[in-house]
Structure formats: structure tokens, C-alpha cells
Amino acid sequence: MPTSLKGQTGVVFGVANKRSLAWSCAKSLSGQGMRLCLTYASERLEDSVRKLAEELDDPLVLPCDVTIPEEIDAVFARIKKEFGSLDSVVHGAAFARREELAGDFYHTTKEGYMLAHEVSAYSLTAVARRAIPLMEGRKGTFVTLTYIGSERVVRNYNVMGIAKAALEASVRYLANDVGPMGHRVNAISAGPIRTLSASGVEGFTKILDHISKHSPLRRNTTADEVGDVCLFLCSNMSRGITGSTIYVDSGYHIMGV
Numbered sequence: 103m104p105t106s107l108k109g110q111t112g113v114v115f116g117v118a119n120k121r122s123l124a125w126s127c128a129k130s131l132s133g134q135g136m137r138l139c140l141t142y143a144s145e146r147l148e149d150s151v152r153k154l155a156e157e158l159d160d161p162l163v164l165p166c167d168v169t170i171p172e173e174i175d176a177v178f179a180r181i182k183k184e185f186g187s188l189d190s191v192v193h194g195a196a197f198a199r200r201e202e203l204a205g206d207f208y209h210t211t212k213e214g215y216m217l218a219h220e221v222s223a224y225s226l227t228a229v230a231r232r233a234i235p236l237m238e239g240r241k242g243t244f245v246t247l248t249y250i251g252s253e254r255v256v257r258n259y260n261v262m263g264i265a266k267a268a269l270e271a272s273v274r275y276l277a278n279d280v281g282p283m284g285h286r287v288n289a290i291s292a293g294p295i296r297t298l299s300a301s302g303v304e305g306f307t308k309i310l311d312h313i314s315k316h317s318p319l320r321r322n323t324t325a326d327e328v329g330d331v332c333l334f335l336c337s338n339m340s341r342g343i344t345g346s347t348i349y350v351d352s353g354y355h356i357m358g359v
């Protein structure tokens with residue numbers, strides 16, 4: 103790609119392990135020279151994320167549970183101290199209770215609904231509010247990750263589909279807020295890819311099988327394909343695109359019967 107991100111900095115939320123889509127995004131960005139801060143959700147993930155970070159050039163690695171405002175504050179305070187400014191935010195945090203990702207949607211509890219929305223949708227806004235001051239004078243970019251279950255019924259995706267719809271609407275509202283500052287906000291709607299979170303959705307293997315047979319490309323999406331579109335959305339190559347949901351799903355979203 104004829105673009106370099108040398109001299110730019112970014113923060114990536116939602117790396118759990120080498121299969122994480124956030125990690126693919128981090129690799130693509132770092133490959134073009136962006137200096138990164140990786141965050142991990144809980145102590146349980148610290149070792150694996152630190153190990154992955156060894157593959158990057160001079161990264162920051164910090165804890166951040168996006169439901170804890172003080173932890174988000176601490177991440178941006180550290181970024182300000184170490185990087186001085188910020189160019190890109192990649193948001194790959196999502197969570198719903200396993201029991202809410204199976205069976206009928208109407209069984210969703212209020213607590214499960216609120217939790218899914220807090221982690222998977224509201225956190226983008228919480229993070230953006232803290233990132234914007236560090237993007238002053240730069241052309242900042244935000245990229246989040248969504249799924250077609252926001253707009254169509256995908257069996258068992260349930261409350262996460264509702265949270266993704268809120269996330270995609272947040273992208274549009276945020277894009278309008280920050281556009282006059284020169285910043286952009288977009289979402290990547292990825293096809294199903296086997297990751298830790300995805301395997302929490304009951305029947306996930308059947309979804310993979312369906313896409314491999316029925317998408318225009320007749321194959322499943324890879325994490326690297328998502329990472330490279332993230333790179334595009336964080337680079338000047340996509341300077342005319344904001345508020346959009348870009349599908350990286352082997353074309354599945356165009357299909358009817």
C-alpha cells in the first residue's frame with residue numbers, strides 16, 4: 103500500500119490473543135510504521151498480550167477494562183505522556199454473556215442487555231471522548247468492528263446484534279461530531295472468523311460453513327483481510343470516507359436467496 107504511517111501513533115482496544123481481530127489490525131498498522139499502545143481487558147490476558155506485543159516496535163501495553171472509566175482515563179493519560187498526541191483508535195472490545203448468545207432473544211435479561219451495550223457499544227463513545235483532545239491538529243481516525251447481525255437476524259447472535267446496531271449508529275453520530283475537526287470514524291463489518299468471542303456464539307461452526315458455501319467469494323473471511331482494511335481506514339488513502347460501515351465479509355452482505 104503506497105502509504106506510510108511512520109511518525110503516527112495509535113491505541114488498540116480488545117486484543118486477547120493472536121486470533122483477535124484487534125491484533126490483526128495492530129499488525130497491519132504497525133507494519134506501516136505506526137507506534138501502538140495495546141490494551142488488555144483483564145490480568146488474565148496480560149501475559150499473552152505482552153508476548154504478542156514483542157512483535158511490535160516499541161509498544162505500550164496497558165490494562166483497560168472499558169467498563170471502568172478510571173482505567174480508560176489512565177490509558178489516555180499514559181498515551182499523552184509517552185506519545186504526546188494520537189492519530190488512530192481501533193476499537194475491538196465486545197462482550198455478551200454466553201447464556202445470552204443462545205436460544206430466543208426474548209430471554210435476554212436487563213443486566214445482560216446493559217452489559218452487552220456498555221462493553222460493545224457505549225465504550226466507543228467513552229474512548230472517543232478521551233481520544234479527541236489528543237488528536238488536535240491531526241487527522242484522527244477511529245475504526246470499530248461490527249457484524250451483520252446488527253441489521254439481519256443471525257440465529258443466537260441475539261443481544262449482540264442489538265448492541266452492534268447501537269455501535270454502528272454511534273459511528274455515524276461520532277463521525278458528524280468530529281468531521282469538522284478533520285477526524286473520521288468508520289466501522290468494519292467482518293464476516294465470521296473463529297476467535298475467542300466468536301466461539302461463544304452457539305452454532306458458530308454452522309455459520310462458517312454457510313458463508314463458505316453461499317458468499318460470492320465462496321470462502322470465509324480472514325483476520326488479515328480485516329487488518330488490512332483497518333490500515334486503509336486509518337490511512338490517508340481513505341480520507342474521503344467517514345461514518346461508514348465497510349463490509350469485509352467475502353461479499354456475503356449482498357446475498358438474498
Ligand code: NAP
Binds near residue numbers: 117118123142144147
Ligand atoms: P476476541 O479476540 O475475543 O476480542 C474481543 C475482545 O474484547 C477481547 O479481548 C475481550 O477480552 C475484550 N473485552 C471484553 N470485555 C471487555 C471489557 N470490559 N473491556 C475491554 N475489553 C473487553 O474476539 P474478536 O472476534 O477478535 O472480536 C473483536 C471485535 O470484532 C468484536 O467487536 C467482535 O464483535 C467483532 N467481530 C468479530 C467477528 C468474528 O467472527 N470474530 C465478526 C464481526 C465482528 P476478554 O477475552 O477478557 O473478554
